[in-house]
Amino acid sequence: MDSVAVLVELTRNAMSGGQVKSWERFAESAAGLPDGLVPDLTVYFLGERDHVETLAPHVRFVMLRPVLGTARLSSAEGAGDATDLAPYHPRLAALLPRHDVWHLTHSFAYATTAVRLARAAARRGDPVPRLVASVHTDVPRLAAVYTRHLADRALPLPGHHPGDVLADQAERWLRRRRDRLLGACERVLVPTPAGRAELAPLLGPHRVGPLRRGTDHDRFHPDPTARALLTHRHGLPADRPLVLFAGRLDASKGLPLLAHALRLLRDRGDAAHLVMVGSGAETGAVHRLLGADATLLGPLPQDRLAEVYAGCDVFAFPSRTETCGNVVAEAMASGLAVLLPEGATTTQWLSAPGRDGIVVPADDPHTWADALATLVTDPHHLTGVRRAAAATARHHHPTWTRVLTEDLLPHWTRPSPDDHTPPAHAA
Incomplete structure (x- = not known):
């Protein structure tokens, strides 16, 4: 061969x-x-x-x-x-x-x-x-997100977004470059x-x-003992749902949107705790916004990550820069209810949107807070979505x-x- x-x-x-x-x-x-x-x-x-x-x-x-x-x-x-x-x-x-x-x-x-x-x-x-x-x-789209973020931060002008023009130029250039390389294949x-x-x-x-x-079904699967282990090891609260985010902790993955949604949820009196796995530029901003209601575990190897998945309740992932989103499949296999943006490629992991995962129709904190509330305030609904997610992963996600x-x-x-x-x- x-x-x-x-x-x-x-x-x-x-x-x-x-x-x-x-x-x-x-x-x-x-x-x-x-x-x-x-x-x-x-x-x-x-x-x-x-x-x-x-x-x-x-x-x-x-x-x-x-x-x-x-x-x-x-x-x-x-x-x-x-x-x-x-x-x-x-x-x-x-x-x-x-x-x-x-x-x-x-x-x-x-x-x-x-x-x-x-x-x-x-x-x-x-x-x-x-x-x-x-x-x-999607490197061109990802580069556009970073270009816009860096330019707007370097040139803060009220009512203006100088990063938009630069981001569009960077995306077009990188897409042409990518297409030339793919053309040789x-x-x-x-x-x-x-x-x-x-x-x-x-x-x-x-x-x-x-x-x-x-999906590695041997590594990622539901584990009823994982929550107690996670609480003991990291001091996470045992009296409220744990909302997990795994990936780069920055704007390209939608973390600021999720953090503001959880803040709104807390202001309404609905308790949930954010667990973050990864590292990135938005870590400090999230802690300033949520304080003790957020825990950063840092980057974790796969086996440790599997324990964290199985110990949480909800996986919320507002990112639109994924081409697939392995973390969504891993979360579903671990029995988490997933929240994903409408139209994002990550929704392809769902077989029955609304039943084995929640699709959020708009990228704003209020809409995400409403979607989170349907799970964290209704244990019966949360359990049903978690079971359906695990079943979809088991029967429909290939090895x-x-x-x-x-x-x-x-x-x-x-x-x-x-x-x-x-x-x-x-x-």
Whole structure:
């Protein structure tokens, strides 16, 4: 079988976000399958030092140091996973030729290096590697959120929002850049129908396919003992519902909206406690707003995160920058009632909106406070939604191994002669 290189240009550590975790789960699934049923698989991440971690004889992680890393910027602003903004990564360039299939997952140093090498091979008349891509994060939209936030903070003008123009420019530029890189790939895999609708006119419907997200049902599941453990370990209140938020603690994920909704709920006399897992720029603002009614647990590894899920009651996630939202699937599998914004891609995890999760119709604190109140003030309703969420996860959310075999492996095997493969110089 071919050798596959998956290029995940994000830093891998115990606290990494959903995209890194997704490829860890895919690799673990591949390692659990017999050699010969899956290609030789190397997943490249960024790391503080160059090293290799072997999962199985045919599966491994390779961590490479970034050339122009964003770790300092991300740490200062809580601005998400660190990546590499260099236009070329020499160490990766030396390693890629040993692989037959190059799978792009982003649009920064690893992706630009891969496309540059493929174009050079095509010009020389050498064998050209097969390029496949998958879209995990809406980077242009995320960049627009941060650009708007930083510009408005740097130039505060009453009644004016100077960040709007800059945000629109940044989003358009990054979307054009992303599309040029995707244009070099024979297949592009997306997690949602909306993603397919966006890219099919650009690339052609035959080149765009699905890539779902899986759920680790062994790790994430309801646990009636978890609440007592969580209360004992972190001093969380035992007399009120716990509302969980997991992810980057910043405006791009909608945390300020949720915090203001919980403040309104408290002012009405309805008790609920916010539990936050992660780190980010809005931590201080949330504590100033909610005081003792909010607890920050910080970034947690997956096993500890599973305990927190199972010990809480509601998972509230106002984010609109997700392409999929693994945390929503994990929360539902753990038996939490989830609250999601209407129209967000995360609602795809629901099979019966209103029954196995609540869809909030407007992005304002009052509407979110009303939605939260339907759960925290009605224990019977909360229990029903929690049970329905767990049932949906159990019966409808695929495992990582199933997604690997159905959505990825067919695109990593050699294409048939009539496949429509773009020229490598298309980017």
